[in-house]
Amino acid sequence: MQYAPRVNETCRMTNNARQFVPISGPPVSRWFGFFSEFRRDSLGFLLRCHAYGDVVKIPMGRIAGLLLRNPDPAMYLLNHPADVRHVLVANQDNYTKAPVPPVESRIFGQGVLHAEGAVHHRQRRLFLPFFHGDHVHSYGELIAQKSAVLADGWQKGITIDIGQEMTQLTLSIIWRLLFGQDSGPEAVDVTQTITTGQHLIKKQYDSLCARLLPLWIPTADHREFSHGHRRMNSMILQLIQDRRAQSQHAHDVLSLLLAATDVDGQPLGDDYIRDELMTFLLAGHETTASALTWTWLLLSRSPTVRARLADELAAVVGDRLPTAADIPRLRYTRMIWDETLRLYPPAWLLHTRVSRSDDTLPSGARLPSGARVFLSPWSLQRDPRWFPDPDRFDPDRFSEDAARQRPAFCYIPFGGGARRCLGESFAEMEGLLIMATVASRVRLSAIDAKPILPEPLMTLRPGIPVQMRVEPACSPERYPTET
Ligand code: HEM
Structure with a gap:
């Protein structure tokens, strides 16, 4: 599927030269940034960010700026699958995982989840x-x-x-x-x-x-x-x-x-x-x-x-225990599983990525070196552009035909790229x-x-x-x- 620009596009082409315009984002507290709103309602906050376009700049506020010694610290939420693919796959070497809070670091130590x-x-x-x-x-x-x-x-x-x-x-x-x-x-x-x-x-x-x-x-x-x-x-x-x-x-x-x-x-x-x-x-x-x-x-x-699930199970499994060999025939069971992971992705926010150097995304948005990138299965998978009436539970969205119509990386419950x-x-x-x-x-x-x-x-x-x-x-x- 082609990249379809939104109204508040992040760059414009003029005389074959790219002109970057500021990326928009929600209004937040000048000192405390987005933290208090995010703390109150993280999921709602991410969905409300759909209104600001495919790349949303979410300022972290002046206090974070002083602590991070960065005059303009911000998170960048990516809402377009093409940009998500770019960060997770096409240009993944430019992105590392951000340092994690002390408790997380103590639990996972040098395990594969955090190693680089x-x-x-x-x-x-x-x-x-x-x-x-x-x-x-x-x-x-x-x-x-x-x-x-x-x-x-x-x-x-x-x-x-x-x-x-x-x-x-x-x-x-x-x-x-x-x-x-x-x-x-x-x-x-x-x-x-x-x-x-x-x-x-x-x-x-x-x-x-x-x-x-x-x-x-x-x-x-x-x-x-x-x-x-x-x-x-x-x-x-x-x-x-x-x-x-x-x-x-x-x-x-x-x-x-x-x-x-x-x-x-x-x-x-x-x-x-x-x-x-x-x-x-x-x-x-x-x-x-x-x-x-x-x-x-x-x-x-x-x-x-x-x-419908009961019918499939009766036809494929009957009275015995299911086995791994049955899985290819449990098509509707899998559609239910996929749709559940769409609506309620256990990993609702991937680990924050940090860019090593400036990067231009397929949408044309420019991320500065050190940009912190939010990739959220929760918000991507509830975008009405790829999943009309997104709050409705409808396993038929995952029939082979329906799934083929959607762009890659609009559905990422298991992440993507080398860290999938x-x-x-x-x-x-x-x-x-x-x-x-x-x-x-x-x-x-x-x-x-x-x-x-x-x-x-x-x-x-x-x-x-x-x-x-x-x-x-x-x-x-x-x-x-x-x-
Ligand atoms: C429905 C179940 C699961 C979901 C939705 C899920 C989701 C994810 C996601 C989204 C990531 C990537 C995180 C990121 O890029 O920031 C991840 C990484 C990982 N998952 Fe799962 N996971 C599931 C089950 C499992 C199971 C059963 C195991 C092990 C038996 C597992 C082991 C791992 C490991 C080791 C990583 C780190 C991979 C790496 O960084 O190279 N996960 N998982």
Whole structure:
């Protein structure tokens, strides 16, 4: 699709020479920039920025300017897929990830999520074979079995917190992938620490003061996080040491890391291995759990979609457990999954990118060296230019024909380019097999009819626990009228 300029275009062609005009943006506080509005309503703020064009300049204010020693510090939000592709793929070497707040840095350390340059290339080369093809498919049976045990354990008529159930399920799956064993009671500690960490990270992104406050200052937040983080750390280090002592290899990420070497050919140290495991543990279960929680909620409110899903599952899977080999035929299941990731992308904002040098985007906008770039799946995927009536849940948007009409990079739930999600194939297989297994066994109905708003932490979670009633799946709806 051609690039279609908007009214407030950022450059004009005159006599074959480009003349740059200022990029527009929302009015913000002169001293505090956009932070307070963003803190109050990050998701709404990003959508309101659609009104300012394809490249939106969002000033960070004078205080940030003094701290960053930059007279005009700003974020640049990219709203056009061609510009997004440019930053993520075509000119990706010009962009690095911005430094992260202290809590995030403490959690992920030198893991693959934050590493840069040659170190990052090396990490991806190590992990890519593990997360692709047959190896990923070998986890299909485990996923379906765990999902069946979970769903069969719900008594019909009871109410469950579906977010919690999905989190425990995906945590138990990633645990097996990482450590080759089942998780124990420590799983509760992990989810609590992650929730505390997520709130603190969001606070540090939203407020320069919170970001500058050292973690050793014993505020209630800091104490709770540090306590949980210490426990998680020692638990993971213990698992590493136990495996070293056993000197036996399993097909899990821990064994992969223990067998790997650094640039000098030396085995990787425990602290480094811990960083990688922590990265996969966090990146690899909360995201999928959030996506599934939204899926059940959307299905519960869309009887027609749920009935079509039931028909597909009856035709493709029947009474047995689904397998990875069924996935190509679970076409409608995949369309539901894709549409959920469009409406509620777990990674609602990619990691901020910083330009190494001046860059001119395909839209013609000029980004200065050091520009901080916002790429938001949430705002791109709710742009009515690519997704008419964007708030409506409509899996048919992802039929092959409909998807072909849209430009590349208007839909980026897994990011793009050299930093595209490493676990994408795994997450997709996991999401589809959990949907197929659970929906074949039970019907989940939301207790509360009120809208549930998303809460943008590190992942896009439902703002309140989603309570659902478990009903038998045996009487599928027959395409009733939607209300
Ligand atoms: C629905 C589920 C998931 C979504 C929506 C998702 C989304 C993303 C996104 C958007 C990025 C890129 C971030 C950026 O460029 O700033 C990313 C990176 C990453 N994801 Fe996922 N993810 C999911 C599941 C998983 C799973 C299951 C794993 C592991 C098993 C995983 C591991 C990673 C890792 C290691 C990276 C860092 C890649 C790099 O920087 O090279 N993710 N994910």
